[in-house]
Amino acid sequence: MIRFDKARTHVEIPASFAVLTSRNDGMLQENAMVRRNEIREGEVAVTPPPPTDAGLTFIGRIHTPWTDRTMTPRQGRHDGPECRIEIFEPWVAALKGLEKFSQVEVLYWLDQSRRDLVLQSPASNRELHGTFSLRSPVRPNPIGTSVAKLVRVEGNMVTVQGLDCLDGTPLIDLKPDRCQFTPIAPKQPGDDEIAS
């Protein structure tokens, strides 16, 4: 157990929001736990509103070699292990044409992440970073995005390289990489607008 001075962890947050720093009354669990869901020294949590503004449907499941959060890559690499994205019905027909692209954007739901931190200390060194300046899985809506290298599409299974998520992670979207995609729909007036 690591004990630290709670006075050092104060950060200004609007008074109307509950601030929960350093759960367990100033005690942090050992480091391996910190890397799962414990709060690190100085980190700031808020009481978020209930996540009821919109609902997601899981459209598939991602199969990767990583079964523990302390093993996953921080960032995927295109020469990394092959991962398989399984698409559930009724969405399999929506894969038509995906094989034409060599890079696909993958959106997934980081279902094991807490959602209430606004300031985080990824290096566990008291240096605090705003959640929106990090690509940490801990965020108000824990959605991961990766641009993966497409290896093949077979039936309901899409094989890629470049993911960094846990085995079993729910899939929420799949689209061509923006750099490889040219809109098929006719142009609209906004396409020609530039800053005045």
Place this chain on the structure above:
Amino acid sequence: MIRFDKARTHVEIPASFAVLTSRNDGMLQENAMVRRNEIREGEVAVTPPPPTDAGLTFIGRIHTPWTDRTMTPRQGRHDGPECRIEIFEPWVAALKGLEKFSQVEVLYWLDQSRRDLVLQSPASNRELHGTFSLRSPVRPNPIGTSVAKLVRVEGNMVTVQGLDCLDGTPLIDLKPDRCQFTPIAPKQPGDDEIAS
């Protein structure tokens, strides 16, 4: 009104899912309507499961010059009009450090899009593309992603260029562009894994 031959619109879909092609009994509304929420000739809709696997919280609102879906750009451009991303409390503290990046990834909820199409015809020419091979706003989880140019961060307002969404679009996430971000957290074993 445009009438077309329903026989041409048949696409194979597993029999267990209801297939709704060409709403309004084979009649399409005039083209302007098609560009909002009508189904186009040949497009295939399914009956999706209820979107209750996970819940989103809207963390802000995006202000853009476009108030009608027939005016928005198909893809944003970094020399496009300035757009303002308003962050709601309790998330404003999470902006700390975002200003260090020149490009930010923006995730938003395309709240006016239908979610049930698996095959789409963006050019309205009967050519059918799978939803996952398009960056269309119509998708099972209508999440748009853009990499925008960061202009400035002031208080709870982030000004960017390069968005393509409607005025008032709900914000769901903001993170540094993956190409500019180096993980701060210590490396994990997965970072060194390559395909065997």
